[in-house]
Amino acid sequence: MESTVLKTEDFCAGFEDNEVVRHIELSIERNKITAIMGPSGCGKTTFIRCINRMHELVPGATSSGRILLDLENIYDMDAIIVRRKIGMVFQRPNPFPTMSIYDNVVAGYNLNGIAVSKADKDRIVEESLQKAALWAEVKDSLHRRGTFLSGGQQQRLCIARALAMYPEILLLDEPTSALDPKATAHIEELVVELKNTVTIIQVTHNIPQAARISDFTAFIYLGELVEFGPTERLFTVPRDKRTEQYLTGKFG
Numbered sequence: 001m002e003s004t005v006l007k008t009e010d011f012c013a014g015f016e017d018n019e020v021v022r023h024i025e026l027s028i029e030r031n032k033i034t035a036i037m038g039p040s041g042c043g044k045t046t047f048i049r050c051i052n053r054m055h056e057l058v059p060g061a062t063s064s065g066r067i068l069l070d071l072e073n074i075y076d077m078d079a080i081i082v083r084r085k086i087g088m089v090f091q092r093p094n095p096f097p098t099m100s101i102y103d104n105v106v107a108g109y110n111l112n113g114i115a116v117s118k119a120d121k122d123r124i125v126e127e128s129l130q131k132a133a134l135w136a137e138v139k140d141s142l143h144r145r146g147t148f149l150s151g152g153q154q155q156r157l158c159i160a161r162a163l164a165m166y167p168e169i170l171l172l173d174e175p176t177s178a179l180d181p182k183a184t185a186h187i188e189e190l191v192v193e194l195k196n197t198v199t200i201i202q203v204t205h206n207i208p209q210a211a212r213i214s215d216f217t218a219f220i221y222l223g224e225l226v227e228f229g230p231t232e233r234l235f236t237v238p239r240d241k242r243t244e245q246y247l248t249g250k251f252g
Contacts (some may be wrong), residue, residue, distance in 0.1 A: 005030040005199050006051070011065035013050045015058065017072075020046045022223045028169075028216075033191060033200045035231065037207065039251065043223040044203045048171045048218035051201065052086035053079045069168070071123040071200075080112060087162030092178045093154035095146030095161075102142040104157055105129060108165045124164050131197070132160035133190050137174060148158065153185025163198070168195065172202040176209070190214050207247060211235050219243045 006028040014020040022063060028034050036044050042208040049055040050063055053074060067074045074082045105125045109116050116124070117234055125142065129135035135154040138149070146157050162170055172191065176184040191200055192213055195239045204210050210217055211231060218228040219242075227243045238244045243252055 003161050005070065006201075009066040009068070011047075011050070011063070011067060013046055013055055013063040014195050015060070015062065016060040019062075019149060020175050020223050021050070021220075024220075024225045026218060026225060026228060028201060030199050031195050031197075032215040033195050033202060033213055034216040034218065035210035036201060036203045036218050036220060037205065037210050037222040037246075039246070040205060042220050044205075044220055045173055047220065048088075048173060048201060048203055051169070051171060053082045054088065060190075071196045084108070084112070084165045085163060085167055086169045086171060087222045088173065088177050089155070089158045091161055093151055093158055093182035095149070095154050097145065097147050098113050099146065100143045101138050101146050101149075101157060104146045105160050107161055114193075128160040128164040129157075131163050131194065133157045133186070133193070134160060136156060150183070152179050152186055155183070155187060159190065159194075163194075167198060169199045169201060172200060174203055174205070176204075177208070184209075219246060221246070 002170060008024050008026045009064065011024040012019055013021050024047065035076060036048065038044050051067060055061050057192045065131045069085060082229045096107060099107065102125050106116070106121050126135060129138060134153060137153060146154060149157060176187050179187065188209065191202065195202060205230050216229065217231045219234070221227045221242055227238060229239045234243065235247060238247060
């Protein structure tokens, strides 16, 4: 089976005259965790927002080049389909505040007008919360609002909401930066477990976290892909001086 699930070819993106991401060439392996690392403002978030076509929702957004999902250019696909296949979890937990835990998990179906029976919804909710390691904690309060949960639980609820659509790829944009160390450890364990069923691309500026959980690491600096490879190799024998300087805290 083809191990590359996502590939970018000469990909550039930005806003009007400001190119934020330049000529990115990257292959993402199926059922692996790829960390996208680099200092603040280097283009990491812009890049992953392009992967599920959220970047284009911003006025003045520009992009060129190709992003292939299973060999098909995502810009030739319906954006709604792309966002179903490529789920996203943001930096700060953002459950829909007026919705119950149950409704948060199946929100993607309701918002996209996808008809699902009550029995199927029940199954999807339980399955997704199980995958997000949250079911045991919330199974007796499914009809309470998601906002009563702790920060770490809310982030796991957002992961469950993304998983409910059965995506091929899950994008995580610094998912632990707003969490305490214990909640962070929970999410890290969960992410490692999840790669058995979904490909994960995680943006982080937390260097130790990238070292702990990822199989591959991409280092982006000033919008350019400086280096990409297996995490262990990149962390121990980086090929580019800038990678070494970043990993040793010289900048970033």
